[in-house]
Amino acid sequence: xxxxxxxFFIFFCCKNIIAxxxxxxxxxxxMTEQLNAWNAGDIDRYMETYxxxxxxxxxxxxxxxxxxxxxxxxxxxxxxxxxxxxxxxFEIISTKLLSVMYYSVVGKWHLTRSVGxxxxxxxxxxxxxxxxxxxxxxxxx
Numbered sequence: 001x002x003x004x005x006x007x008f009f010i011f012f013c014c015k016n017i018i019a020x021x022x023x024x025x026x027x028x029x030x031m032t033e034q035l036n037a038w039n040a041g042d043i044d045r046y047m048e049t050y051x052x053x054x055x056x057x058x059x060x061x062x063x064x065x066x067x068x069x070x071x072x073x074x075x076x077x078x079x080x081x082x083x084x085x086x087x088x089x090f091e092i093i094s095t096k097l098l099s100v101m102y103y104s105v106v107g108k109w110h111l112t113r114s115v116g117x118x119x120x121x122x123x124x125x126x127x128x129x130x131x132x133x134x135x136x137x138x139x140x141x
Contacts, residue, residue, distance in 0.1 A: 023103050024095055026133050027126055031105070035090065041082040047072045051127070051134040059139040071138075086113030090122075101128045109140065 030049045037045035047068065050056055054067040058074070065071050079085045092107040103126040110119035125137040 023097055023126075023128070023133060027095070027103055027105060028092070030126075030133060031090070031092075035088055038085060038088040041085055043072065043075050043079065043085075047075070049135055050138070051129065051136045053136075055136070057137045059137075059141075061141060083114055086111040086115075086117070098125075102126065103128075103133065 034046050034049050037043075037048070050068055050071065052068045054069075056066070056068045056071060058065045058071040060074075065074055088109065088111055090107050090109045092105060094104075094106045096104045098104055105124040105126065106122070107124075108119065108121050111117060120141045122138065122140040124135050124139075126133045127136045129136075
């Protein structure tokens with residue numbers, strides 16, 4: 001019986017480690033795709049990592065915005081051209097699997113721009129929806 005419990009424990013631990021590693025790889029790849037899209041001046045492609053839902057929450061300096069369409073419109077209004085968009089870089093400070101469906105990423109972002117550099121911090125909550133990890137909440141300041 002002890003051997004069976006031990007094997008179950010090992011299986012459970014390995015399963016969680018594999019799930020976390022798989023999620024982390026996908027999420028880091030998605031964030032790299034966002035970085036590439038932003039630096040190419042493509043907000044439409046940048047937004048593909050976000051949840052296409054009215055329930056998406058983006059929290060910025062002006063407070064919360066609800067919905068994918070509204071968030072995309074705000075990005076396009078705030079960053080109307082590549083000079084304003086600049087070149088994005090970010091540093092991931094921590095990643096954490098919250099459950100089999102939720103993942104948290106904390107980091108810093110920086111835009112190098114001819115119109116003046118800006119930067120801040122972010123917390124992203126990813127959710128696995130239809131076998132894809134998407135950002136359901138973004139708090140960037």
